[in-house]
Amino acid sequence: MPAKITTLTKTDLASYIELVRAGFGAELAARGTSIAGVARLARVLLSCRSLPLRTIELLTHRGLFILLAKEGGRAVGMLTVLKKSVPILIGAYVREEYRRSGVALALIDEALSRLKGLGYLRVQGAVFDHTAQLLVERAGFVPYDHIDLYQRSLPLGTGYPADGSVQRARRVDIPRHPYDLGPINALTGVRTRRLVVRSGQREALEAMLIALPHQRVGEVQLRIIPPASEGALHALLGAADGWFTKLGRTMISVSLHDDTQALASILIEEGFVKRHSWVQMAVDL
Incomplete structure (x- = not known):
């Protein structure tokens, strides 16, 4: 049955x-x-x-x-x-x-x-292994992106030179986190912060910081505005370190999509370890 x-x-x-x-x-x-x-x-x-x-x-x-x-x-x-x-x-x-x-x-x-x-009209999903990918492909899903998740403990204690000023922003060109409900976050306990890193007169990075309730890991999602420097990422990580530590988080994770994979070597230098990889899938209904 x-x-x-x-x-x-x-x-x-x-x-x-x-x-x-x-x-x-x-x-x-x-x-x-x-x-x-x-x-x-x-x-x-x-x-x-x-x-x-x-x-x-x-x-x-x-x-x-x-x-x-x-x-x-x-x-x-x-x-x-x-x-x-x-x-x-x-x-x-x-x-x-x-x-x-x-x-x-x-x-x-x-x-x-x-x-x-x-x-x-369209639905997305994520799979963590080849078997799962084959399964969702049977339902019509096709891959469109790949994500690697890097993580390490806080505080960072970074000694790498930062290049750029980090500023709060009302909006960034990054999709909202699934659990970011705007004003309702005050009731659910979700905390978010949008940041822009400026190098000189230009923007180098945009980022969304997310701290979910009942979780000790703070999440970072980012977007490169070429040509971003290594120092811009160090500046961003420093700001994220301070905010997450203030919220009582003890770990930090950074998600790198296909278009941000160039930053992986910098994260590894900072002591991050790749914990997960997954494939983003989508299907048109």
Whole structure:
């Protein structure tokens, strides 16, 4: 019998947290994320028939829903769908004994069907290995970008020369983080900061700093404005170091896309280690 796909509700919360712990417990622990904190947040969002979640979507035009795959009443897989201008599929996990049984593809197909019904034209996702890539390609996804994640502990204690002034910015040409909900961040605990590094009279780098609640890692997303210097990156890292340390973060991560891979050698000099790589995929509905 094929798995039954349902939307996560408050009654499924214990089963969902069990899947989160089984699928992502080690990674969440490495990032200092509290699973108990995740459970508390989920409980709030799903309360009153998901009224908080629906209110956030009404105010920000961003939302989410989580699909559960059940067999015999047991939750055996899950997939999170972040709704925004281009939705993203994240957090996919299927229990090992149910893999190769079509559960993962059923979750993806259900997500795409619902999003198409809502009028979306394109969906994105990310895969961490070749097997997962082959799976989503069966659903029509094709690769469009590659990302490497570099990480190290804070404080940086960098002795490298900085070249440029770092300034706060209201806007940067970097896609918003999936959990950046603007004014609603005050309620969710998400902290963001947009920065521009200027070298002389010109902009050299743009960056988005993100600090998620219940997580000890501060995230950096950046965009090069050629020709950016090594000193501009050192200046940015110094500013990120100060802000994340003030927020109590003990680790920093930097995501490099295809167009920023030239900065990898500088990060390695600064003591960063590549922790993950993944492929960005997309499909037109």
